[in-house]
Amino acid sequence: MSGGEIDRPRIEGAVREILAAIGEDPYRDVLRETPERVAEAYAYLFGGLHEDPxxxxxxxxxxxxxxxxxxxxxxxxxxxxxxxxxxxxxxxxxxxxxxxxxxxxxxxxxxxxxxxxxxxxxxxxxxxxxxxxxxxxxxxxxxxxxxxxxxxxxxxxxxxxxxxxxxxxxxxxxxxxxxxxxxxxxxxxx
Ligand SMILES: [Zn+2]
CATH class of the missing domain: 3.30.1130.10 (GTP cyclohydrolase I, C-terminal domain/NADPH-dependent 7-cyano-7-deazaguanine reductase, N-terminal domain)
Incomplete structure (x- = not known):
C-alpha cells in the first residue's frame, strides 16, 4: 500500500454503482453529488493507509x-x-x-x-x-x-x-x- 493514493474517481464510480444496485437513480437531484461527497469523505477516513503514524x-x-x-x-x-x-x-x-x-x-x-x-x-x-x-x-x-x-x-x-x-x-x-x-x-x- 505504500506510496499509494486514494483514487477518488474510482470511488465515485463505485458509489454510483451501489446506488444503482439498490434501486436508486444515481442521477436524481441531490444524489447526483453524492458519489463525489463519499469519495471526499473516504479520502479523509481512509487516508491513514498512506501514512506511517x-x-x-x-x-x-x-x-x-x-x-x-x-x-x-x-x-x-x-x-x-x-x-x-x-x-x-x-x-x-x-x-x-x-x-x-x-x-x-x-x-x-x-x-x-x-x-x-x-x-x-x-x-x-x-x-x-x-x-x-x-x-x-x-x-x-x-x-x-x-x-x-x-x-x-x-x-x-x-x-x-x-x-x-x-x-x-x-x-x-x-x-x-x-x-x-x-x-x-x-x-x-x-
Ligand atoms: Zn462491522
Missing part, C-alpha cells in the same frame, strides 16, 4: 521522565473493515517513558492515523499500544478503547449504546498489575 513519534524529546503519562477520552472514529460502517468512541492511553516523552497532540495523531483505515477495534488497540511501546521506545504502554459499532447497533444485533471495550498492554504494563490498576483508576475517575 509512528512518524509522529519522531518528535519525542529527551528528559528525566519516568512517571506514567496518561490521556483520557481521546476521540476515536474509524470504519470497521467488515462492513465499512463507523465505530466511534474514545481511547484511553498510557505509557511509562524511558527518558523520552512525546507531545500529547502527537499521541492523538497516532490514534487518528491508525483509525483512518479499514479497521477492527482489537487491531487498532494493539497498533497504538505497539507504537507507544516500540516506536516511541517506552518502558511500557497501555490502551483501552471503548466504542459503539454501528454495524451492530444499526442492524439489531446489539442495542444502540452497546459499547465494545478492548485493551492492550505492553512492557511494564503487561507485567505489573499495580501499574495497570493505577491507569484504570485514572481513566475511570470521572
Amino acid at each position: 509512528d512518524e509522529y513519534l519522531d518528535t519525542s524529546f529527551a528528559g528525566d521522565f519516568g512517571d506514567p503519562v496518561m490521556l483520557r477520552d481521546v476521540p476515536v472514529a474509524s470504519l470497521c473493515e467488515h462492513h465499512l460502517l463507523p465505530f466511534v468512541g474514545k481511547a484511553h492511553v498510557g505509557y511509562v517513558p524511558d527518558g523520552r516523552v512525546v507531545g500529547l497532540s502527537e499521541v492523538v495523531r497516532v490514534v487518528e492515523g491508525y483509525a483512518r483505515r479499514p479497521q477492527i477495534q482489537e487491531r487498532l488497540t494493539a497498533q497504538v499500544a505497539d507504537s507507544l511501546h516500540g516506536a516511541l521506545g517506552s518502558r511500557g504502554s497501555i490502551v483501552v478503547i471503548e466504542a459503539e459499532h454501528t454495524c451492530m447497533t444499526m442492524r439489531g444485533a446489539e442495542k444502540p449504546g452497546t459499547i465494545t471495550v478492548t485493551s492492550a498492554a505492553r512492557g511494564v504494563y503487561a507485567e505489573d498489575a499495580a501499574l495497570r490498576a493505577e491507569f484504570l483508576a485514572h481513566v475511570s475517575g470521572r
